[in-house]
Amino acid sequence: MENSLKSHIGNKVSSWYRDHGRHNLPWRKNITPYRIWISEIMLQQTQVNTAIDYFNKFMKRYPDLKSIKSAKEDDIYALWSGLGYYRRASYIFRAKELIHKDFNGQMPDDFNSLLSLPGIGRSTAGAILSIAFKKPYPILDANVKKVIARIFHKKKFNEKEFWHLSESLLDKKGIFSYQQGIMDIGAQLCMPKKPHCALCPIQNDCISNKLNSYVTLEKRKPKKKEVFLQFNLFSEGEKYFLSKSDDLGFWKNLWIPPVSIVEKCNFDIVHQLSHRSLKIAFNEQTNIRPDIEGKWFSREELKTIGIPKPISDRLLLNG
Incomplete structure (x- = not known):
């Protein structure tokens, strides 16, 4: 041309x-x-x-x-x-x-x-x-x-x-x-x-x-890895305990409840990331203080920090 x-x-x-x-x-x-x-x-x-x-x-x-x-x-x-x-x-x-x-x-x-x-x-x-x-x-x-x-x-x-x-x-x-x-x-x-x-x-x-031939560029969809997560929702009254963790390989610098990666679990929700399918379980822990570094946040304070969507939905919409 x-x-x-x-x-x-x-x-x-x-x-x-x-x-x-x-x-x-x-x-x-x-x-x-x-x-x-x-x-x-x-x-x-x-x-x-x-x-x-x-x-x-x-x-x-x-x-x-x-x-x-x-x-x-x-x-x-x-x-x-x-x-x-x-x-x-x-x-x-x-x-x-x-x-x-x-x-x-x-x-x-x-x-x-x-x-x-x-x-x-x-x-x-x-x-x-x-x-x-x-x-x-x-x-x-x-x-x-x-x-x-x-x-x-x-x-x-x-x-x-x-x-x-x-x-x-x-x-x-x-x-x-x-x-x-x-x-x-x-x-x-x-x-x-x-x-x-x-x-x-x-x-x-x-x-x-x-x-009359409308090409579409070849695009490979990455195969998503299943990841099973168990979050412990520590609460005291109207406050929740959150920490920052780099151990997951995603959600770096975001506030999340203490979490464990497990082989499998009965999960409450599924959340999709670009390369991962997260199967998430929530365990309620009332009036127990976790022995890790973190902070307690009120529901209003939760709105002022960075939290992944499945966590904010659980704490702010369902909490």
């Missing part, structure tokens, strides 16, 4: 976004580098509809880099509780520390400086630069990969090739509209099984559409 045609595609995407894009998404209003950064970290492993409420809650508490400067790691984990992939909350904490230490409290506006921050890779850096700073950098999130695969009829993902193609499509003069447009086309029109080609602005340029 000639470069002039690729540029033509970029122009079509930008024009389509201005008329049909999802302008109502909260991170597309009052755009700042900080808001784009937080939204991009949230969207790395989370669907848009799920991220909206968490983003709004986060912005209400920490609307800018100045307000988040004094935030403790637990404060950020508390806002992240239930969103999953908690390492992202740690990335935000560590990155905001570096931004205030090394960049005078301002989000850096160059590629290499952004890459030096925890949690920011090439695609996230490209999104921040192109949307917040209107600089022509490519992105390659799941939606963009899907659109590129369809346009060029690519059945297998080759990282170097896809980055080259992503860059070649950029509408450099309309980069702000283009980047959000190609993500929206991937999310709303270029569906995995039944794409809405009749509504797509680049239907006449898409090789897959011309061939």
